């Protein structure tokens with residue numbers, strides 16, 4: 158029973174490591190593709206939202222993009238920060254991430270309830286914002302941008318209405334966020350932000366060659382860089398390679414531990430039954446049949462242990478995911494451990510193969526003992 | 539089937555100048571030497587002698603479990619001392635039945651399944667081996683215990699299952715090493731009676747034993763001393 162548990166633990170560990178090795182990449186990928194935008198256009202030399210750099214002449218750029226027959230939809234986004242006063246009088250102003258979007262094509266948030274940011278003064282916010290500002294949907298509030306400490310004044314302010322509650326896909330769980338129409342955020346910033354955007358998301362037609370479209374964008378707009386999901390993934394892969402190596406090493410270790418455990422188990426059980434094995438051989442049972450029988454018993458242990466390990470592995474993964482999700486600055490939707498059936502099958506397969514291999518040697522050795530000598534020793538012992 | 543092909547009185551087993559040495563480091567232990575022995579079909583013989591005189595070693599040589607250092611063994615017309623391991627295994631399965639002092643049944647299998655084991659190894663069809671196993675258990679008086687695991691059987695009953703198992707493939711020869719060694723007086727007597735009945739029904743039997751009563755129940759006693767046959771005489 159203890160043995161089963163041991164094998165289960167090593168199976169769980171292996172599964173977790175396989176999940177870790179593939180999960181983060183997969184979930185990032187599906188996050189990037191969650192709204193179907195395969196391309197992101199940003200100012201050259203930056204990653205989206207990495208800096209304050211913006212694209213100018215956004216409407217012209219968007220129009221050119223829309224004119225390309227391979228492009229289905231175009232969603233410009235302007236990122237920034239806004240400040241609001243909390244409801245309870247004159248506490249310090251609250252700062253929040255702000256996104257200017259075109260609500261009909263945006264791919265940044267998921268509206269949970271209420272109305273979308275269609276009207277000029279409409280504001281969609283997340284739970285973290287609601288909690289910190291003590292506001293409710295329907296409330297009006299003044300948002301301000303660009304506090305100038307010298308002038309002790311904001312560059313722009315506007316009275317807005319809170320119309321909806323949303324979950325922002327690319328933000329961390331605790332991060333406050335608001336979304337408003339792109340034009341509103343642009344005009345709040347005055348001339349400096351007119352017709353600007355941080356990023357333009359582009360969805361290519363199904364079946365279109367995304368890479369070709371990407372190259373076309375870079376050629377057409379030399380001051381911008383277009384990043385496809387694939388290139389983004391490549392960059393992510395580079396950054397994650399350390400993670401995957403770690404997962405690979407720990408996974409291998411747990412596989413080896415499982416292997417040694419099964420070898421030990423089978424060795425012990427064979428040594429306990431040397432007499433039984435010798436008698437089987439004496440009455441004419443072929444060696445390979447004895448080996449098969451013992452290996453099958455090992456496989457039976459594995460069969461019992463594996464579902465246990467699977468359950469254990471999933472539980473651990475969820476627990477670790479919970480811890481890691483609380484990491485500041487990571488999008489809420491990123492999973493470090495992503496359960497994929499293929500990963501489960503892969504670890505199951507590795508486990509089964511190593512289990513059988515681990516069982517073969519000790520059982521072969523046990524079945525190859527000289528029969529007469531073993532019987533004699535057993536009779537004395 | 540094999541037993542029937544050999545006419546009563548013709549030798550089932552012929553051993554010529556058997557010698558078996560064990561090497562223990564630099565020392566050589568001679569367990570069996572100069573043993574020539576012929577066992578006729580239907581014969582019932584005992585091998586007796588002091589502990590360590592080579593009885594078990596000889597029995598293992600006769601049963602193709604062990605290989606002689608020199609000499610030859612012929613069983614049912616087949617030269618067996620030079621068979622490969624796989625061939626020897628197959629030969630034992632089909633031609634030699636073994637009963638050991640410690641019964642050594644498979645603990646996870648029922649009495650019936652234990653008896654079926656050699657038959658399934660020999661490739662006999664399921665229904666046929668079921669029927670034969672059942673018949674054999676009936677023969678040794680355990681018809682009602684077919685479903686029982688060895689752990690639920692007494693020593694005497696386990697040894698009778700072992701006898702049934704040894705007979706499964708109708709061997710030319712039944713070999714038993716101290717079959718009453720682990721049994722008390724009463725169950726020992728029952729085992730002796732069973733072996734006598736087998737012998738009366740035509741089975742060729744060689745037993746190694748310390749048990750006077752068992753030796754006296756046989757037709758022929760081979761006395762061993764220091765690895766040699768010292769005396770070989772019929773029982774009056």
Ligand SMILES: Nc1ncnc2c1ncn2[C@@H]1O[C@H](COP(=O)(O)OP(=O)(O)OP(=O)(O)O)[C@@H](O)[C@H]1O
Pocket residue numbers: 529530533560561562567568569587588589590591592593594595596
């Ligand atoms: N595998 C072995 N290695 C070394 N010596 C052995 C081995 N098997 C048997 N011998 C030696 O051979 C001799 C005969 O042993 P064997 O077991 O045949 O005697 P036995 O007559 O059956 O004794 P017992 O009545 O105690 O069973 C003994 O001296 C024993 O020590």
Ligand SMILES: [Mg+2]
Pocket residue numbers: 593594595
């Ligand atoms: Mg002995």
